Amino acid sequence: MEGADRVNGNNFVLRLRDVHLRRGTRVVLSGVTFDVTRGALVAIMGPSGSGKTTVLRTIAGLEPFDAGRVAIDEVTLDGGAPVPAPTLRQLRRKVGFVFQFHHLFEHLTALKNVWLAPVHAHGVALPEAQHRARELLRALGVEHREQALPRELSGGEAQRVAIARALAVDPPLLLMDEPTASLDAARRGELGDLLRGLTGQNRTIVVATHDEEFARFCGARVLRMENGVVQ
Amino acid sequence: MSRPYILVVLAILVFASVGHAQPPREFRWAGDPEGGAPFVEADPAHPDKLVGFDVEIADLIARGLGRTPRFVLVAFDSIVQAVARGDADVGMSGIEDTPARRATMAPTIPYYEFREVLSVRDADAPRLRTLADFAGRRVGTLGSTIAYDILLRAERDYGLKAVSYDDDVHPYSDLILGRVDGVLLDNVLAERRHRVIHGFTVQPQSVAIGHYVGVLAAGNAPLRDAVNEILLRAMRDGTLERIFRKWNVWNDDQPALHAQLLAGLPVAPISGVDSGAKAANPANPQNPANPANLGNPANLASPWESARLYLPSLLRASVVTIVLSCLSMAMAIGLGVLIASGRVYGARPLRAALLGYVELMRGTPILLQLFVLYYGLAAAVRLPAFVAALLGLALNYAAYESEIYRGALEAVSTGQLEAARTLGLSELQVLTLVRGPQAFRLALAPMTNDFVAMLKDSSLVSVLTVMELTKQTQIFATNIGSWVIPGTLCAALYLAMSLPLAALARRLEQRWKAPTA
Numbered sequence: 001m002e003g004a005d006r007v008n009g010n011n012f013v014l015r016l017r018d019v020h021l022r023r024g025t026r027v028v029l030s031g032v033t034f035d036v037t038r039g040a041l042v043a044i045m046g047p048s049g050s051g052k053t054t055v056l057r058t059i060a061g062l063e064p065f066d067a068g069r070v071a072i073d074e075v076t077l078d079g080g081a082p083v084p085a086p087t088l089r090q091l092r093r094k095v096g097f098v099f100q101f102h103h104l105f106e107h108l109t110a111l112k113n114v115w116l117a118p119v120h121a122h123g124v125a126l127p128e129a130q131h132r133a134r135e136l137l138r139a140l141g142v143e144h145r146e147q148a149l150p151r152e153l154s155g156g157e158a159q160r161v162a163i164a165r166a167l168a169v170d171p172p173l174l175l176m177d178e179p180t181a182s183l184d185a186a187r188r189g190e191l192g193d194l195l196r197g198l199t200g201q202n203r204t205i206v207v208a209t210h211d212e213e214f215a216r217f218c219g220a221r222v223l224r225m226e227n228g229v230v231q
Numbered sequence: 232m233s234r235p236y237i238l239v240v241l242a243i244l245v246f247a248s249v250g251h252a253q254p255p256r257e258f259r260w261a262g263d264p265e266g267g268a269p270f271v272e273a274d275p276a277h278p279d280k281l282v283g284f285d286v287e288i289a290d291l292i293a294r295g296l297g298r299t300p301r302f303v304l305v306a307f308d309s310i311v312q313a314v315a316r317g318d319a320d321v322g323m324s325g326i327e328d329t330p331a332r333r334a335t336m337a338p339t340i341p342y343y344e345f346r347e348v349l350s351v352r353d354a355d356a357p358r359l360r361t362l363a364d365f366a367g368r369r370v371g372t373l374g375s376t377i378a379y380d381i382l383l384r385a386e387r388d389y390g391l392k393a394v395s396y397d398d399d400v401h402p403y404s405d406l407i408l409g410r411v412d413g414v415l416l417d418n419v420l421a422e423r424r425h426r427v428i429h430g431f432t433v434q435p436q437s438v439a440i441g442h443y444v445g446v447l448a449a450g451n452a453p454l455r456d457a458v459n460e461i462l463l464r465a466m467r468d469g470t471l472e473r474i475f476r477k478w479n480v481w482n483d484d485q486p487a488l489h490a491q492l493l494a495g496l497p498v499a500p501i502s503g504v505d506s507g508a509k510a511a512n513p514a515n516p517q518n519p520a521n522p523a524n525l526g527n528p529a530n531l532a533s534p535w536e537s538a539r540l541y542l543p544s545l546l547r548a549s550v551v552t553i554v555l556s557c558l559s560m561a562m563a564i565g566l567g568v569l570i571a572s573g574r575v576y577g578a579r580p581l582r583a584a585l586l587g588y589v590e591l592m593r594g595t596p597i598l599l600q601l602f603v604l605y606y607g608l609a610a611a612v613r614l615p616a617f618v619a620a621l622l623g624l625a626l627n628y629a630a631y632e633s634e635i636y637r638g639a640l641e642a643v644s645t646g647q648l649e650a651a652r653t654l655g656l657s658e659l660q661v662l663t664l665v666r667g668p669q670a671f672r673l674a675l676a677p678m679t680n681d682f683v684a685m686l687k688d689s690s691l692v693s694v695l696t697v698m699e700l701t702k703q704t705q706i707f708a709t710n711i712g713s714w715v716i717p718g719t720l721c722a723a724l725y726l727a728m729s730l731p732l733a734a735l736a737r738r739l740e741q742r743w744k745a746p747t748a
Contacts, residue, residue, distance in 0.1 A: 096654075
């Protein structure tokens with residue numbers, strides 16, 4: 001245990017221990033255990049229905065689980081009990097999430113999608129938040145679309161605005177669900193470069209994907225999932 | 232079949248059909264039993280049987296004509312219109328003789344003379360004796376009557392406020408409650424109410440003298456003449472007197488009227504009017520004291536002239552309609568948002584209570600809700616008519632609005648909410664920044680629809696004496712005896728209110744589709 005404690009020290013941003021999750025009679029996760037070190041880029045890979053997305057949702061506090069423990073830095077979630085509101089608030093400051101289907105706010109422009117949370121949830125002054133939002137959109141190559149509504153964006157553009165939105169609140173841990181699903185080969189390469197750059201800034205990234213080539217290109221550490229467990 | 236045989240069959244058929252074409256030997260008479268005693272009312276002992284002096288006079292006429300009487304139920308202020316369109320042969324329910332009716336219909340000779348009398352609370356009896364004493368005060372009466380026309384003139388001449396009711400019972404209960412300071416109605420009605428309700432005094436001085444008649448369609452003059460003969464006979468042989476005595480309405484005015492009619496002398500429809508006649512020239516046709524102008528301020532004018540005369544009051548009534556609708560809708564939206572939020576986010580008991588409220592308001596008629604608010608709660612809370620109307624519409628529409636918003640809130644996808652939550656927004660911020668604005672865009676079209684519906688439903692509040700556009704139109708139509716011009720004007724005014732609203736809603740929808748900074 002002593003050794004484990006040392007291993008679980010400050011270097012690990014994310015630890016999952018024996019996480020179980022059941023939906024009705026269906027077992028979705030049956031004892032998922034893994035660690036992710038700070039600044040790492042991890043790809044969870046596996047066939048459809050293997051539980052990749054559910055693992056990400058569990059880490060983000062979107063999915064209550066039955067047993068086990070999830071720890072993000074010093075914030076811990078325990079299975080079988082509802083997450084207390086203060087814990088959930090701490091968790092939201094640590095984890096960003098980019099959904100497969102983006103879920104950009106339909107009634108807001110790309111730019112406002114990006115600055116909404118910094119201003120309202122983190123108290124950043126509006127001009128500063130707008131400036132940072134523009135920088136992020138520029139870094140992701142969609143600054144020319146800042147006044148567009150989500151329904152006017154292409155799949156790839158929406159994907160990149162969603163990444164900018166998640167990065168705007170500066171989370172130490174970024175979760176991405178199938179980030180390459182709506183990107184062509186060139187864009188996939190750009191995204192890989194971007195993710196590598198982000199991990200270089202000591203940010204930790206966990207990606208759920210079934211895109212082997214992308215995982216290899218990013219130099220990600222690969223975790224393989226099948227039937228609700230990490231192999 | 233041989234030809235002669237066919238001819239015989241045809242002849243039989245023709246005879247048979249001629250037999251069927253004979254008018255049914257029925258005497259159809261229209262009346263309104265609601266609060267209609269002693270004219271027409273349901274017999275307290277046998278509620279499916281009608282009693283009243285008008286019922287007995289109708290029976291008398293039917294007997295004289297050799298027909299069977301059949302009662303046709305029509306709301307009081309529609310009786311004349313119903314007869315004009317042929318729903319009944321005669322209308323009889325305390326129908327007043329007016330110059331307009333003489334001009335557009337075929338009324339019978341008057342069979343009863345009544346006095347318009349003022350009723351006041353006992354304490355006011357010494358100082359509120361004539362219309363001139365009511366400056367700045369409210370006086371109630373039945374709408375679409377001579378009494379209402381007299382009050383409208385007195386509004387101008389004496390500065391009182393005329394309040395129109397749909398029945399002849401609530402003016403007196405509101406008098407006792409203090410919602411009005413006086414009631415102007417027929418002595419028959421005043422005396423009848425006085426036997427049931429205490430606390431008011433019927434002033435002895437009459438404001439005008441009028442008559443009850445049967446009213447027939449203009450083209451039905453031959454039947455009218457036959458009815459007149461029967462009525463004259465009943466005056467001569469004392470049958471009419473016996474009927475009126477039975478119903479306790481026989482008085483000294485009647486023998487004089489009967490004598491005048493039996494002598495073949497004309498009877499003016501309305502006489503002895505007290506209404507600002509002091510400085511006016513009685514010969515002036517515009518003079519309100521001229522009896523020919525009463526009961527129909529526009530009867531001497533062309534339809535367009537009468538439209539011009541009524542337009543200001545229609546416009547005033549439109550203002551009431553639009554102000555009432557806008558205020559009620561604003562309240563309904565606010566309440567609806569609260570109810571919807573409670574139903575989506577609230578704890579189980581709150582959700583159940585709110586569901587109960589919504590089902591109660593949607594499942595019962597708004598008319599009933601208005602009555603309960605205004606008359607039912609009057610003993611506990613005495614709401615002014617406009618406030619009761621405003622509250623009634625708002626409380627009812629809040630239930631419908633809340634269902635729209637609840638549906639819209641639930642239509643915002645979970646993905647949107649989860650995205651907002653993972654960004655660190657609190658539940659309240661998720662509601663106000665993401666879920667609410669998206670739901671509002673979804674709710675806009677059905678809300679506009681409801682606002683337009685509200686404009687029209689606001690006409691129901693006339694039952695609470697609020698003079699809005701439809702009620703004013705109805706009075707206009709009753710007074711000139713036609714719906715064509717009043718109906719057209721009224722429709723134009725409603726459209727003038729609802730079309731810009733719909734256009735505004737369309738523009739808002741367009742704007743929200745465009746990018747917002």
